[in-house]
Amino acid sequence: MLELKGICVSFDGKEVLRDCNLTLPEGGRVALMGPSGCGKSTLLRVALGLQKPDAGTVSGRPGRTAAVFQEPRLLPWRTAEENVNLVLSDNASTLPNARKWLGRVELEEAAGLYPAELSGGMQQRVSLARALAFRPELLVLDEPFKAMDDALCQRMLCMVGEQLAGVSLLMATHSEEEARRLGCRILRYRDGAFFETGD
Numbered sequence: 486m487l488e489l490k491g492i493c494v495s496f497d498g499k500e501v502l503r504d505c506n507l508t509l510p511e512g513g514r515v516a517l518m519g520p521s522g523c524g525k526s527t528l529l530r531v532a533l534g535l536q537k538p539d540a541g542t543v544s545g546r547p548g549r550t551a552a553v554f555q556e557p558r559l560l561p562w563r564t565a566e567e568n569v570n571l572v573l574s575d576n577a578s579t580l581p582n583a584r585k586w587l588g589r590v591e592l593e594e595a596a597g598l599y600p601a602e603l604s605g606g607m608q609q610r611v612s613l614a615r616a617l618a619f620r621p622e623l624l625v626l627d628e629p630f631k632a633m634d635d636a637l638c639q640r641m642l643c644m645v646g647e648q649l650a651g652v653s654l655l656m657a658t659h660s661e662e663e664a665r666r667l668g669c670r671i672l673r674y675r676d677g678a679f680f681e682t683g684d
């Protein structure tokens with residue numbers, strides 16, 4: 486179980502997160518919502534161990550954790566399928582499997598293209614395919630469907646939902662519908678932290 490306790494983060498003297506607590510049970514799903522710049526990505530980075538908080542503790546993060554950040558982080562010198570294949574065997578034997586994952590994000594035709602040849606939204610989907618292919622215990626998604634049109638977003642929500650059995654999910658989103666479709670408990674930003682609000 487992932488547990489964040491008393492998380493405080495300031496940047497250049499400006500307080501972003503203050504005494505922020507979050508518990509994510511095994512298989513649990515939580516969506517962080519709040520205005521741009523409120524600290525959603527910061528809290529995700531703290532949860533991932535990529536940002537050291539000024540105070541507070543993070544415990545129980547599973548070893549198999551995958552993340553999709555707001556900016557796709559693909560290796561520029563690897564093709565789309567090779568980027569996905571990185572988390573499989575990173576050799577030719579699993580390339581068909583990597584292509585299958587690209588198919589799930591509707592990018593089979595882009596398998597041989599390099600990140601620079603893909604739009605930002607396509608790179609985001611390659612990142613999503615890579616994260617899912619890793620079969621993580623904890624999946625962290627930072628506004629993953631933002632660059633998609635409505636119809637594609639609906640299909641990706643279905644696909645991700647199908648892949649989530651037994652996976653803990655921590656996501657940031659501006660869409661309550663997205664959060665609900667993925668079965669997330671919604672935590673909203675207020676005064677430096679994220680809280681559950683009654684419906």
Ligand code: ADP
Pocket residue numbers: 496497501519520521522523524525526527528657
């Ligand atoms: P959100 O994801 O909710 O839009 P962020 O967590 O990205 O918000 O940012 C929260 C605040 O912290 C913003 O004011 C942002 O400018 C600031 N911030 C985030 N990362 C850094 C950083 N590495 N250095 C300085 N300020 C940062």
Ligand code: MG
Pocket residue numbers: 522525526527555627657
């Ligand atoms: Mg953000």
